[in-house]
Amino acid sequence: MSRLSSTDTPTEEEAAPEVDTARNELVARFTAHLGEGLLESHVDPGVDVWLRVSRESWLEAAEFAKSGLGFGYFSFLSGIDWMPSPFGRDMDSSIDVALGNDERSEIDQTIQHGVAGGTGRFQVFARLNDVVNGLGITLKVDLGDDLTVDSWVAVYPGANWHEREAAEMYGFSFTGHPGLRPLYLPSEFEGHPLRKDYPLLARQMKPWPGIVDVEKMPGDDDEGDDS
Amino acid sequence: MTAISDREQLSYIAAQAADARVNVELETEGMTLNIGPQHPATHGTLRIVAKLDGEQVVAVDPVMGYMHRGYEKLAEVRTYPQVTTLVNRIDWVGSFANEVPFILAAERLMDVEAPPRAQWIRTILFEMSRIANITLFLGDMGLQVGAVTPAFFAFRDREHVLNLIEAATGGRFHPNFDRIGGLKDDLPAGWITETKRVMKKMRQYCDEIETLVEGNEIFQTRTRGIGVIPADIGLSYGLSGANIRGSGVDWDVRRDNPCGLVHNETDWKVWTHPDGDSFARFWVRLQETRESTRIIDQLLDNIPSGPIMAKVPRIIKVPAGEAYVETENPLGVMGYYVISKGDLTPYRVKIRSASFNNISITPWLLKGVYVPDIITILGSLYFILGDIDR
Amino acid sequence: MGLVESGKIGGGLQSLLNMSRKYSMWVYQWGLACCAIEMGAAFASPRYDVMRLGVIPLPASPRQADLLVVSGTVTDKMAPSVKRLYEQMPEPKYVISMGSCANCGGPYWDSYSVTKGVDQVVPVDVYVPGCPPRPDALLEGIVLLQERIQNEDMAERWKGEPIVID
Numbered sequence: 001m002s003r004l005s006s007t008d009t010p011t012e013e014e015a016a017p018e019v020d021t022a023r024n025e026l027v028a029r030f031t032a033h034l035g036e037g038l039l040e041s042h043v044d045p046g047v048d049v050w051l052r053v054s055r056e057s058w059l060e061a062a063e064f065a066k067s068g069l070g071f072g073y074f075s076f077l078s079g080i081d082w083m084p085s086p087f088g089r090d091m092d093s094s095i096d097v098a099l100g101n102d103e104r105s106e107i108d109q110t111i112q113h114g115v116a117g118g119t120g121r122f123q124v125f126a127r128l129n130d131v132v133n134g135l136g137i138t139l140k141v142d143l144g145d146d147l148t149v150d151s152w153v154a155v156y157p158g159a160n161w162h163e164r165e166a167a168e169m170y171g172f173s174f175t176g177h178p179g180l181r182p183l184y185l186p187s188e189f190e191g192h193p194l195r196k197d198y199p200l201l202a203r204q205m206k207p208w209p210g211i212v213d214v215e216k217m218p219g220d221d222d223e224g225d226d227s
Numbered sequence: 228m229t230a231i232s233d234r235e236q237l238s239y240i241a242a243q244a245a246d247a248r249v250n251v252e253l254e255t256e257g258m259t260l261n262i263g264p265q266h267p268a269t270h271g272t273l274r275i276v277a278k279l280d281g282e283q284v285v286a287v288d289p290v291m292g293y294m295h296r297g298y299e300k301l302a303e304v305r306t307y308p309q310v311t312t313l314v315n316r317i318d319w320v321g322s323f324a325n326e327v328p329f330i331l332a333a334e335r336l337m338d339v340e341a342p343p344r345a346q347w348i349r350t351i352l353f354e355m356s357r358i359a360n361i362t363l364f365l366g367d368m369g370l371q372v373g374a375v376t377p378a379f380f381a382f383r384d385r386e387h388v389l390n391l392i393e394a395a396t397g398g399r400f401h402p403n404f405d406r407i408g409g410l411k412d413d414l415p416a417g418w419i420t421e422t423k424r425v426m427k428k429m430r431q432y433c434d435e436i437e438t439l440v441e442g443n444e445i446f447q448t449r450t451r452g453i454g455v456i457p458a459d460i461g462l463s464y465g466l467s468g469a470n471i472r473g474s475g476v477d478w479d480v481r482r483d484n485p486c487g488l489v490h491n492e493t494d495w496k497v498w499t500h501p502d503g504d505s506f507a508r509f510w511v512r513l514q515e516t517r518e519s520t521r522i523i524d525q526l527l528d529n530i531p532s533g534p535i536m537a538k539v540p541r542i543i544k545v546p547a548g549e550a551y552v553e554t555e556n557p558l559g560v561m562g563y564y565v566i567s568k569g570d571l572t573p574y575r576v577k578i579r580s581a582s583f584n585n586i587s588i589t590p591w592l593l594k595g596v597y598v599p600d601i602i603t604i605l606g607s608l609y610f611i612l613g614d615i616d617r
Numbered sequence: 618m619g620l621v622e623s624g625k626i627g628g629g630l631q632s633l634l635n636m637s638r639k640y641s642m643w644v645y646q647w648g649l650a651c652c653a654i655e656m657g658a659a660f661a662s663p664r665y666d667v668m669r670l671g672v673i674p675l676p677a678s679p680r681q682a683d684l685l686v687v688s689g690t691v692t693d694k695m696a697p698s699v700k701r702l703y704e705q706m707p708e709p710k711y712v713i714s715m716g717s718c719a720n721c722g723g724p725y726w727d728s729y730s731v732t733k734g735v736d737q738v739v740p741v742d743v744y745v746p747g748c749p750p751r752p753d754a755l756l757e758g759i760v761l762l763q764e765r766i767q768n769e770d771m772a773e774r775w776k777g778e779p780i781v782i783d
Contacts, residue, residue: 047335048550048551050549066463072459072462072463073462073463073465073478074462074463074464074465074584075465075553075560075562075579075584076465076562076564076577076579076584078564078577080566080575081575084568085303112568114547114548114549114566115548115549125564127551127562127564127579131462131476131478134483134484136484136551136553138551138564156463156464156465157460157463157464157591158463158464158465158584158587158588160587161583161587169299182292183291183292184291184292184295184616185292185295186292193297193300194299194300198300200300200301200304203304
C-alpha cells in the first residue's frame, strides 16, 4: 500500500449546485407543453433528471424533446418490471428459493416503484441526449394492463430495434411499429425472459451455494478460509 | 483530410445509375444472399440477409442473437462484484472499459468516491483498453478491404499493450480489476517507465498504419465516399463514438460529461472529420489512438499518491435508487442504468451498448451499395458482437 | 477392403502415417467470442505462432479442414450451425473446445439462451480450460491432440465408430 498523504491532488468534486437551473428549466418547459401529460418529475441537482409522462402523451413528449428542446440523440429504450421476483435471491440464504420450496411464499410481492413513481407493474423508459449542451433526460411511461404504448419510430428511427427487443423480452406491443419481429431470441422460444416470473432453470436445478469454499484448498488441513 | 470531391461523388452515382439501367434492360431477378453467421468477414456471428438486384443491394436485414447470452437477466442474480466480472465480456476486445461505467453507477448510488490515485489509474487503464481495441480495428480494416498484412501488424503490436495490462491487473483481457470504491491493487514497480516506452512504440505503430493503410491508393478508393452518414440521421439512430465524430459532430463524453474519470486534467483534443464516409471514420480512430497515447503520457507524469481504495464495507449492499452513467468507450458511448432496491444484487441493469445503435443504421445505410462495399461499411462502423447481442 | 480399414498395416507404418497426419492439420477456426481473439493471437501473431507445430490456420471452408476449434459461447440459436458445419467436415476430424463457455457454459451457466457446453452438440476431443485461455494454453491443447493422434488406431477410426482411448 502506498503511503497515505494528501498531496496537491486535484479534487474532483465540483460544488454541486443546490439549484440546477438548466434541468429545472427543462422540467418547466415540459410542464408548459404537456400540461396534464407530465405526471411526475425528479431532478437530481447536477446529475440527472427523470420525467414520467402519461401514455397518451408519450409520443408528444418525444416530438417536443426532439424539435422543441434539441434532444436529437436517441440513446436507448427499454422496459422495467417492478414486481419483485418470486424466486428470491438473498445471498445470506444458503440456497436459491426453488420451485416447491416453502420460503417462496414469504417473499414480499408488493410493487414498489423507483424514481419518479409509477402505477402498475411495467414501465417503459427511454433516454435522450442533447449533444450540444451535454444534457440527458430519462422519460418513463406506465403501461396499463394491455402493455401497449405508441411507438417512437416516426420520431427517432433508431427506436426500431430497441422496441423490438423490449417487445420480445417483456411482451410489450408498440402501436405504429413497422414490424415487431423477435430480435435476439430464436423463433421457437417461449416466454418473455426479462419478466421477473421467468425462472432461470439452471439455478432451479442446482442452486448457487453462496460465498463458501466448497472444497478445501490443497494443503489446508486445519483452517478453511471464507473467500 | 480533404473532402470527397464532387467529381468522385458524381462518378459513383453515375455508376450506380448505369447499373440500374442494366438491371431494367435485362430484367434480372432479385437474389437473397445470406452472409454469415459464420463468415470470415463478419466480426463474429452476425448474419446479414441481403436482397440483391444484380450487384446492388435492395434491402438488408441483419439477424442477430447468435451471441445473446442474457446479460440483463444474469445481472439480476449476481452480486455487484460478480456482475463486474461478467460485464468485462461485453466488449471483449477493450475490456477494462466495460467495467468502468457500471462501477461508477454503483459508486454514485452508494455515494462513495474513489480516491484520486484510483481515479487516475482507472483513466490510464481505460485509455489503454481503448488503444488495445482500436489497434485491432486499424489492422482489421485492412482485412475488410482485402489487405491481409495489417492484421498481423495489429496482433503483434497489441501484444505490447496486453503485456502491460497483464502486468498491472493479471489478465490480458477481462482484467476484472475495478472495485466499488477504487481498484483491486496498486501498480507494480517499474510499470510507469515501461508504459512510457510502450506508448512511444504505439505511436510508431500508428505512423506505420498511416503509411501502409491510410496512404494506400486502393484503400482510399474503396473507402472514400462509401457509406456516407449525415450527422442528423446518425444522431437520431444513436450512433456514437468515432462513427458520429466522423460525420462532423463534436461530442465526446470524456470531455462533456466525465463522472469520475480525469481526462480533463490533461491537455487533449477531440478529433472530428466532416465527410462522414468510411475513410473519415478510419481516420478519426487513427487520430484518437495517437491522442490516447498522449493522454496516457501526461497522466503518467502526474499520478497522485495515496490510497487505492475508499472505505467500503466488505459485503456491498447498494442503497435504493437509480443511476445512469455513460462513458466514451472505444466502440462508442456505453452506459449502464442501474436500479437498486437496497439488496446485494441489482434489481435491474439496462446495458446501453454502443454497437447496438451503431448497427441499427445498417438497413438505412446499405440501400443501393454494392456487395463488396457491405463488408467495407460494416468494417468501418466497427462493432463487436458481444456489444450488439449482450 | 483397403489396407487401412482391414487393419493390415503394421505398427511402424501406422505410426508413420499418424505422425504425418498430426503435423499437417488444417484448422477451421470457429471463433465466436472473446476466445476468438486469443485464438487469433495464437494463430496470427508472430509470438505464439501455431504454424511451427505444423497446424495451418488458413481454411475458410469446413470442407478443407480437419480440426475444428470452437472458441467462445455457443448459444441455442447458434448450435444448429455448429452441428451442420461439423457434419460438412470430411473424416478424420477432431474438435477442440476452447474456453469455459465452450466447455460447460462458463460464466453463463444459468442463462436462458446459452448451450451448456459444445459437447452437447458435437463430440469433443480436447478441452482447453480458461476464461480466456492464454494462447500458450491453446497451443498445449493442440500438442495434446497431436499426441492423441499419434497413438490412434487408424483401422478403428476408419470404421467410423467412436474412438475410445484408454
